Amino acid sequence: MNLNTSFTQLENFGHSLKASSYRVRIRTTEDIYEAFQLAKKLGLKVTARGTGISYNDASLNGGGIVLDMTGMNQFLEWDPASGVVRCEPGVTLEQLWQCVEPYGWWPPVVSGTMRTTLGGCLAANIHGKNNFQVGPIGEHVTEFTAMTPTGAVITCSPKKNADLFYSMISGLGMLGIFTSITVKMKRIHSGLISVDAHPVSNLNRHLNDLLEHAPDCDYIVGWLDTFVRGQHLGRGQIHAARSLKAGEDPNAEQTMQLAYQHLPDRLFGIMPKSLLHYLMRPFVNNLGWKAVNAAKYVSAQRKHTFRQSHAEFHFLLDYVPDWERSAGRSGLIQYQSFLPKETAEAAWREIIELSIQRGCPSYLGVTKRHRPDKFLLTHGVDGFSLALDYKVTDGNRKALSAMLQEFDRIVLEAGGRFYFAKNSETSAESARRFLGDETIEKFRTLKKRCDPNNLLESDLYRRLFK
Numbered sequence: 001m002n003l004n005t006s007f008t009q010l011e012n013f014g015h016s017l018k019a020s021s022y023r024v025r026i027r028t029t030e031d032i033y034e035a036f037q038l039a040k041k042l043g044l045k046v047t048a049r050g051t052g053i054s055y056n057d058a059s060l061n062g063g064g065i066v067l068d069m070t071g072m073n074q075f076l077e078w079d080p081a082s083g084v085v086r087c088e089p090g091v092t093l094e095q096l097w098q099c100v101e102p103y104g105w106w107p108p109v110v111s112g113t114m115r116t117t118l119g120g121c122l123a124a125n126i127h128g129k130n131n132f133q134v135g136p137i138g139e140h141v142t143e144f145t146a147m148t149p150t151g152a153v154i155t156c157s158p159k160k161n162a163d164l165f166y167s168m169i170s171g172l173g174m175l176g177i178f179t180s181i182t183v184k185m186k187r188i189h190s191g192l193i194s195v196d197a198h199p200v201s202n203l204n205r206h207l208n209d210l211l212e213h214a215p216d217c218d219y220i221v222g223w224l225d226t227f228v229r230g231q232h233l234g235r236g237q238i239h240a241a242r243s244l245k246a247g248e249d250p251n252a253e254q255t256m257q258l259a260y261q262h263l264p265d266r267l268f269g270i271m272p273k274s275l276l277h278y279l280m281r282p283f284v285n286n287l288g289w290k291a292v293n294a295a296k297y298v299s300a301q302r303k304h305t306f307r308q309s310h311a312e313f314h315f316l317l318d319y320v321p322d323w324e325r326s327a328g329r330s331g332l333i334q335y336q337s338f339l340p341k342e343t344a345e346a347a348w349r350e351i352i353e354l355s356i357q358r359g360c361p362s363y364l365g366v367t368k369r370h371r372p373d374k375f376l377l378t379h380g381v382d383g384f385s386l387a388l389d390y391k392v393t394d395g396n397r398k399a400l401s402a403m404l405q406e407f408d409r410i411v412l413e414a415g416g417r418f419y420f421a422k423n424s425e426t427s428a429e430s431a432r433r434f435l436g437d438e439t440i441e442k443f444r445t446l447k448k449r450c451d452p453n454n455l456l457e458s459d460l461y462r463r464l465f466k
């Protein structure tokens, strides 16, 4: 065996969780096979890891083997005529858009950061700001290959091994390891996107606007001020965006060049953005962030339309590298819930009120419009999602965890769902309640078939499914 292995401490994106593991750097499918043999010999569990930036324990595996998939990152085929790309799972969204964009294509679904790998995106079945129009990324995958712990390499598509197609995508790497992925890109006619921004004065208006504007645009996303209670709770700003049609951008050839898309790496041309998170730190407390939210709401009052590059629109969160470090030593947690359109307002009103009452407000609130999908461990609903970021401190860790579990109860009673790449406090019982016994049983049956010795396990799997 010739595996590149080291024992190391790994973290989640928010630096709120840590786990020490044997990290094996994977370059080929044979490496995955060898890692499985090693795990069997040593009696260890195995978890795949892309960039490792899930907000929770999805790619952590305390005491076990973590397959670092970032080195398996080659493009295998790219057809600029059809927009179909086949690549290895460690290819990041950044590599992907930079490969296809100059030819007039864009990834059909992207996360709020371009650092994620395609393997990680499929395993979580990510959604974008266009979820209500085009579904999650899995709906754009035409085929993938994966190695199961038995050593078998299987090919799956919506027609071939369809049960595995719809369960490995969303399956959190617990049924097999993706080895190649084929995705169809979305045609674009400009490097720019047209964005309408308008303010909303409360949660009712906020959710109604998401609902009403969504059919007329390609992407929609809302920001809400998480420090306001009472009649203005849920006030914020909506960004509704549409791709430009052929001919709408007279400089399309230039705007589709990569140079036009890059996020600048210096603020005001001077200050390296990599240092910005240090400057943000003194403001990341209840008082400072309340002021930031209020100032943002004031600045959001102007209703206007502007054009932005695709990279700027989609990857706003990459603008300040390592911004999550501004939360300080104990890190941050993101709590994202998905609620039907009929029950969302009352449930989120209760959640936001409770956060403020407990002295533990969220610092950032982001809403999206969603639709259901047919993947096995789906988080899709005909409704909305609200993602809330919470700063963790040594003092609030326990109370925060208890509060997030109370939120789970509110969400479940309102018929909601959770997304397994985000929440870190959701229990096995809560997962069973929203997925249902039948889905969990189906998942277990498929797991037995793909992984008869239960080799694939992560900290998340042990928290939710054991």
Ligand SMILES: Cc1cc2nc3c(=O)[nH]c(=O)nc-3n(C[C@H](O)[C@H](O)[C@H](O)COP(=O)(O)OP(=O)(O)OC[C@H]3O[C@@H](n4cnc5c(N)ncnc54)[C@H](O)[C@@H]3O)c2cc1C
Pocket: 013, 047, 048, 049, 050, 051, 052, 053, 054, 055, 058, 059, 069, 089, 090, 110, 111, 112, 113, 115, 116, 117, 118, 119, 120, 121, 123, 124, 125, 126, 127, 128, 129, 172, 173, 174, 176, 177, 178, 179, 317, 421, 422, 458
């Ligand atoms: C700033 C930020 C913004 C985000 N915005 C969004 C968003 O808008 N929409 C959204 O849906 N998500 C979003 N996310 C979540 C993110 O897209 C997912 O957590 C994604 O899975 C992370 O990709 P990764 O490569 O880091 O995967 P990891 O975190 O390393 O792994 C995630 C899961 O994928 C599995 N996995 C990884 N590689 C493979 C493989 N080759 N085969 C099988 N399983 C594998 C892991 O075992 C794990 O279960 C965001 C995250 C951040 C940090």
